[in-house]
Amino acid sequence: MTAIMNALIAYSMRRMSVSRAFAYSYLVIYALSTLPGMLLLGIALTVGAMRPDRDPALICWLYDLAFLSFSGTMGVFLVGSLLWMAAILLDKNRVFPKWFGYFNLCNALTEVVVAPAWIFKEGVFAWNGVITWWLQVFVFATYTGRLHHPAQEDDPAWKTSAPGRYRSSRPM
């Protein structure tokens, strides 16, 4: 599902007036992020679930590995968000609304906040903490959720704010 979504995003970026390098680097970055973000997490959690008789300390360590691999590798998302932001703001075809470009910046800044999860084992900065997990997941979910409503361009409030200035003659 994620692969389809990222492919669609990359396709949207190809429709923009910016260089195609943006779309392909975006695709490569997110394809790469699957390895620590999903594959390693999945393997580690499955190992933990299928070997319940092992030493609890080992299981605990395994879960630490899985979730730090999942939420600790936020650098890729940071770079990906910034790439997408640059593409949206430079784009002249208005494939995405500008405010979504700025929302990318907002998301990128929240990714930074996850970094303390590597240092702290408990509290608000641990991988399951309020700031490093819940806040980040909330922002990321809102950010990804907004993506599924690309109809904003038909929204008159956003459309008339800059009437046709960015339209280029270039075909989609």
Place this chain on the structure above:
Amino acid sequence: MTNGANAHSRPNGLDMPTASQETAEPARFVPGQPDMWAFVLFEALLFTAYFTVYIICRTRSVDLFLQSQAHLDLRVGGFNTLVLLASSWSVARCAQAARERSFRAALTNAFLTMLFGFSVPRLEGARVGEGDRQGVHVHHQRVLLLLLLPDGLHFLHLLIGFVFLGIVVYQLWSPARRSQELVETGATYWHTIDFLWILIFALLYVMR
């Protein structure tokens, strides 16, 4: 905002609203891209969340927080506030001058804003370094990080602010560009930095 009202405020989509438009519709005019104001809203919400977490943690162990707050220098924070207020003033004057099409004055004010901006991060950096040197145990460290996190995030916003100022200068530089909308968008971003800092200063430095 309704379709009619918005279409009315930007009737022909020009970069520069003329003087007559401005006087006719002073209340309806949104400076810069409206999209930037969405960003301001998101950031305000996010920082509200950080401050909520901070205050909840603080009420749980007030003594520890008071000890940690001793690391934050009120004078440095006050100086930062003044510098950022001055920079906000100069960036407002920059947008004003660009609106009146006196671009030399606008450029001077943009550079003045950069100058004010440059004097902030060094002070912030010094303070973070001071925090690092303390050999403190984990609980204390976490409290210190809760105090320094908004500071650090604000510093990142400031760095990005220089990018926006760079765009403003780039726009003002050549007569071929000079998009009033982009200048005002940059100014809006810069005001956000100041706005967030005032919240940080009040909640982290002054509130004891």
